[in-house]
Amino acid sequence: MKVLYHHRTQGRRVEGVHIRGVANALRELGCEVRVISFPGADPEAEPAMASGPATTTESTAPAAPAGDEKGRLATLVSRLPGVLFEFAEIGYNLVTWWRIRAEIARNRPDFIYERYSLFLFMTVWLARRRGIPIILEINDSAVVQRLRPLWLKPLARRIEAWCLTQATGIVFISTYFRELLASHYGQLPPSVVSPNAVDARFDPQRYDRDALRRRHGLEGRVVCGHMGVFARWHGVPGFVETIIDRLQEAPALTLLVVGDGADLPAVRREVQARGLEDRIRLPGRVPHHQIPEWVACMDYAFLPDSNEYGSPMKLFELMAMGVAVVAPDYEPVAEVIESGATGWLFPRKDLEACVDQVIALCDRAEERQRVGAAARAYIERERRWRNNAEQLLSLLPRESRA
Incomplete structure (x- = not known):
């Protein structure tokens, strides 16, 4: 089965992990997958190190590696102010028309899979015109709060409503997201809920935990970890x-907080001023392929905040390594964590409750191990990328799956 996978993200951060995961899982199921990215971007070539802080709502601006001419142009476009940036997003439909049309003519796919972006309608239009099934994966929407203000919101919502209702099927990252969009746009095509997932690298059996803890000076500690962006909306500061x-x-508790962002310097200064460098470890950003090694050093983890519709990738990567998480009780998180069984939930936005739980668990080694093992079993059973690929294929018309 031939699959054309189209997206308009940077493909260098968490979105790249997701793209690689789904594309490779489809290939494992026997599909021939062609990924069409913004010219110059290559999410399948995993970067050694990403630069700059990520955001809660993905950047869907056309972007590419900064050393490339197309990458520099994309960076300039992404920095356009307000409505000009949104006009650039609309204009990208012309690029999409040219490239998808040529790809269909050269090697007609059995279906198209698109990571939906605001104002991007051309792929759906071409698929409908050519009679090709198209499945949309929804990670962003004009109806949710975004970090970058949406100036052309009425137009964005009209385009979004048309795209969603014209698709063959829809993949949502959470039930909350599906219900939210259904309440705004009415009856939607067949859909599935596919939270994020992990690949085979996230397996604790592949890592020498004791050796890694010695390497990082963490032997004899109880290590509670986190990985992600230092920014107010993620709750780390x-x-x-x-x-x-x-x-x-x-x-006995040591915090291991992996990542960087705009607020890291201020956090680092405070930790140093209090003389707590040994109790709060701040190694900074590390390449994604090294993340499992750092997670292997952790006894449990914390997720201070999230949002109402998202599916945090870090949650799945931690759980896959047998590291259970103290996390806020947003619906998409509660869809993954059963409190007391595969993790621990606290009332969202209540950082005191989060800290209470983290401190209480420091002396509960047996509970941490039991819940961590159950978390890993859940991921192995339901949240590998193959599960996501099988779910999205179920949305195709029966004749397309033959």
């Missing part, structure tokens, strides 16, 4: 501010 005066309650 607030968590550190909240726990910093309570570390004396758990003398």
Whole structure:
């Protein structure tokens, strides 16, 4: 089965992990997958190191590696102010028309899979015109709060409503997201809910935990970890501010916070000023392929905040390594974590409750191990990329699956 996978993301951060995961899983199921990216971008070539902070709502601006001419142009486009940026997004439909039309003529796919982006309608239009099934994966929407203000919101919603209702099928990252969009746009095509997933690298059996802990000076510690962006909307700075005066309650506890972002320098200064560099480890950003090695050092983890519709990739990567997570009780998170069984939920936005749970678990080694093992079993059973690929294929018309 031939699959044309189209997207308009940077493909260099978490979106690249997702693209690689789904594309490779489809190939494992016997599909021939052709990925069409913005000219110059290559999400299938995993970067050694990403630069710059990520965001809660993905950047869907046409983008590519900064050293390339097309990459520099894309960077300039992404920096356009307000409505000009959105006009550039609309204009990208012409590029899409040219490239998808040529690809269909050269090697007609059995279906098209598109990672939906705001204002991008041309792929759906071409698929409908050529009689090709098209499945949309929804990670962003004009009806949710975004970090970058949406100036042409009425137009974005009209385009989105048309795309969603014209698709053959839809993949949502959470039930909340599906219900939200159905409430705005009415009856939608057949859909599935596919939270994020992980690949085979996230397997604790592949790593020497004791050796890694010695390498990073963490032997003999109880390590509670986090990986992600230091930004207010992810809650890491607030968590550190909240726990910093309570570390004396758990003398064995060490926090390992992997990642960077706009707020990292301020957090680092505060940690240094308090003389807590040994209790709060801040290694900075690491390449994605090294993430499992750092997770292998953790006994459990914390996720201070998320949003109402998202499916945090880090949640699945931690759980796959047998590291259970203290996480906020947003519906998409609660869809993955059964509190007390595969993780621990706390009331969203309540950082005191999050810190209480983290400190309490420091002395509960048996509970951490039991819940971590159950978390890993859940991921192995339901949240490998193959599960996502099988779900999306189920949306195709029966004759297309023959």
